[in-house]
Amino acid sequence: MANLYHKDIYNFDEPVKSYWETTIDSNYYKYEKLNKNIQTNILVIGGGYTGISCALSLAKDYSEDVVLVEAGHVGWGSSARNAGFCCIPPAKMSVEGMFKKYGKEETKKFFKNTIEGSNFTKNLISEYKIDCDVTGDCNYEVAPHPSYYESIKKEADVYKNEFGIETKIYSKEEFEEIGHGGEEQYGAFSYKPGFAINPLKFLLGLANQAKKTGVKIFQKSKVSKIEKIGDKYNIIINNNINISANKIVMATNGFYKDDLFPQLNNRILPVISNIIITRPLNEEEIKSHNYVTNNPVLNNRNLLFYYRLLKDNRFLFGARGDLIGSEKSSEIKSKKMEKQMKKVFPNWKNVEIDYHWRGLVAVTTKFTPSIGKLEEDEIYYSFGYQANGVNTAPWSGNKLAKLIVSNSKNLNISKFFQGLPKTIPFPKLRLFYLKLYLIYYSLMDK
Ligand SMILES: Cc1cc2nc3c(=O)[nH]c(=O)nc-3n(C[C@H](O)[C@H](O)[C@H](O)COP(=O)(O)OP(=O)(O)OC[C@H]3O[C@@H](n4cnc5c(N)ncnc54)[C@H](O)[C@@H]3O)c2cc1C
Structure with missing residues (x-):
C-alpha cells in the first residue's frame, strides 16, 4: 500500500512531540542501528509493547535467540505515545453482539483473558x-447525556453478573463528589x-529489561522487504x-503499510487518535x-472522549476523527479538540494547551485482536x-x-x-x- 495517510504520520526519523518525551531522560536513544548482515532464529519486527514483550518472553522464558528491529527509535510507535489507560475490553463490539457471535461461555473467557491482560501489564511493572x-x-x-445513564447501569450489571468484574454505579451527584462535574457528566460507573x-516510561523499562535478558535490539532499522529462501527468510x-x-514476528500493529x-x-x-495536554491546572481551576x-475516564459518547488528570495537574484529553495525518491536520484537530474539551469543562476556557500529537490505532473487521501464525x-x-x-499488547506478545x-x-485463549x-x-x-462512520456517529452524538 502506498501511505494510507499523509507521509508525516509515518515519519520514523523524528520522535513525535508528545508530553511523555519531556518526562524522560533525553539520553534514552541508546540502541544501535543495524549496520551489518546477521542471522537469528527469531526476528521480531516492531519495538512497541507487542514486539518487546514477545521478545522478552522468548529470551527469558524459552532462552531463544531473538533479534528485534524497529523502524524509528525504541519509543517511536503508539506504545510510547498513547494516553496510558489500562482499560477493557479490547473490542469494538457490544456485549450483546459478542454473545450473539461467540456465545456466552466464549465471551466470559474473552473477559477473563482481558482481565489477565490488565494484571499482566501491572505485574510487569512490579516485577521489573x-x-x-x-x-x-x-x-x-x-x-455524556441523561439518556446514557440507563445503558451505563446495564453495562455495569453485565460486567458484574456475567463476568464477575467489580463495578460500582454513581449518580450524577455521587460522581461529582468522587470524580468530576462539567457539562457531559450524567452519572458513571467504575470497574476494576x-x-x-x-x-513511554513503561515501554522503555520493558525494552531495557529485554535488552538485559539478551534480546538484540536495533533501532532506525526498518524492514523494507521480506524474501523467502527455502525454509528461511x-x-x-x-x-x-x-x-x-527462521521465524518472523510481525508486531507493527497500526503502522503496518501492507508492504511486507x-x-x-x-x-x-x-x-x-489525537491527544492534547493542557498546562498544569491550578487548585482553583481544578475545584471549579x-x-x-x-x-x-471514558466519556461514553459514540465518538468517545478519553481524559485524565496527570500527576502534575495537566489535563490529558483524547479523541479521534482526523482523516489526513499531516502535521497541519494534527494542529487543526488539536484546536477542534480544545474547543470540545472546553465545552465539556467550560470553566477551563482560559487554559492553554501545551502539547498535541497523534498516532495510529488498529481497528479490524473482526473488531477484536488477532494473535496467531x-x-x-x-x-x-x-x-x-x-x-x-x-491492557492487551504485552499479554498478547507473551502469548x-x-x-x-x-x-x-x-x-488456550478465547x-x-x-x-x-x-x-x-x-x-x-x-x-x-471511516468518514461515513465518523459522520454517522457524530450526528448520533448530536
Ligand atoms: C494517541 C493514542 C492514544 C492511545 N491511547 C491508548 C490508551 O490510553 N490505552 C490503550 O490501551 N491503548 C491506547 N492506544 C493504543 C495503543 O497505543 C496500541 O494498541 C499499542 O501501543 C499497540 O502496541 P504495538 O506494540 O502492537 O504497536 P506499536 O507500539 O505501534 O509498535 C509498532 C512498531 O512497529 C514499527 N514498525 C512499523 N513498520 C515497521 C517496519 N517496516 N520495520 C520495522 N519496524 C516497523 C513502528 O515504528 C512501531 O514502533 C492509543 C494509541 C494512540 C495512537
Whole structure:
C-alpha cells in the first residue's frame, strides 16, 4: 500500500512531540542501528509493547535467540505515545453482539483473558520495578447525556453478573463528589482492574529489561522487504542490510503499510487518535469542576472522549476523527479538540494547551485482536487491539511467544483472539468507510 495517510504520520526519523518525551531522560536513544548482515532464529519486527514483550518472553522464558528491529527509535510507535489507560475490553463490539457471535461461555473467557491482560501489564511493572507513574485504581465510564445513564447501569450489571468484574454505579451527584462535574457528566460507573501509566516510561523499562535478558535490539532499522529462501527468510533492512531468520514476528500493529507480507495485507484500518495536554491546572481551576480523580475516564459518547488528570495537574484529553495525518491536520484537530474539551469543562476556557500529537490505532473487521501464525509460513502476528493495547499488547506478545515455541496451532485463549480478520473490501476505500462512520456517529452524538 502506498501511505494510507499523509507521509508525516509515518515519519520514523523524528520522535513525535508528545508530553511523555519531556518526562524522560533525553539520553534514552541508546540502541544501535543495524549496520551489518546477521542471522537469528527469531526476528521480531516492531519495538512497541507487542514486539518487546514477545521478545522478552522468548529470551527469558524459552532462552531463544531473538533479534528485534524497529523502524524509528525504541519509543517511536503508539506504545510510547498513547494516553496510558489500562482499560477493557479490547473490542469494538457490544456485549450483546459478542454473545450473539461467540456465545456466552466464549465471551466470559474473552473477559477473563482481558482481565489477565490488565494484571499482566501491572505485574510487569512490579516485577521489573518500572517507574512509570502508575495512577488510579479503577476506570470510569461516564454518561455524556441523561439518556446514557440507563445503558451505563446495564453495562455495569453485565460486567458484574456475567463476568464477575467489580463495578460500582454513581449518580450524577455521587460522581461529582468522587470524580468530576462539567457539562457531559450524567452519572458513571467504575470497574476494576483499571489504572493509568506513563506509556513511554513503561515501554522503555520493558525494552531495557529485554535488552538485559539478551534480546538484540536495533533501532532506525526498518524492514523494507521480506524474501523467502527455502525454509528461511531473508529480511532486508533499510534497503541494504540482510537478516537471515527462521521465524518472523510481525508486531507493527497500526503502522503496518501492507508492504511486507501479502497474507497480512489489507486487514487493518489504522485510525488516527489525537491527544492534547493542557498546562498544569491550578487548585482553583481544578475545584471549579470538582475534578478530584486521577483515574482514567471514558466519556461514553459514540465518538468517545478519553481524559485524565496527570500527576502534575495537566489535563490529558483524547479523541479521534482526523482523516489526513499531516502535521497541519494534527494542529487543526488539536484546536477542534480544545474547543470540545472546553465545552465539556467550560470553566477551563482560559487554559492553554501545551502539547498535541497523534498516532495510529488498529481497528479490524473482526473488531477484536488477532494473535496467531500464518498457515504455510513461520510468520507470527499479533495486532488489532482496537485502541486497547496497554491492557492487551504485552499479554498478547507473551502469548505469541508461547505459540512460537510450542509448535502447536492454537493457544488456550478465547476464540475472540484467534484467526486473522477478513480483508477489508475495496481497501483503497478504507478512509471513505471511516468518514461515513465518523459522520454517522457524530450526528448520533448530536
Ligand atoms: C494517541 C493514542 C492514544 C492511545 N491511547 C491508548 C490508551 O490510553 N490505552 C490503550 O490501551 N491503548 C491506547 N492506544 C493504543 C495503543 O497505543 C496500541 O494498541 C499499542 O501501543 C499497540 O502496541 P504495538 O506494540 O502492537 O504497536 P506499536 O507500539 O505501534 O509498535 C509498532 C512498531 O512497529 C514499527 N514498525 C512499523 N513498520 C515497521 C517496519 N517496516 N520495520 C520495522 N519496524 C516497523 C513502528 O515504528 C512501531 O514502533 C492509543 C494509541 C494512540 C495512537
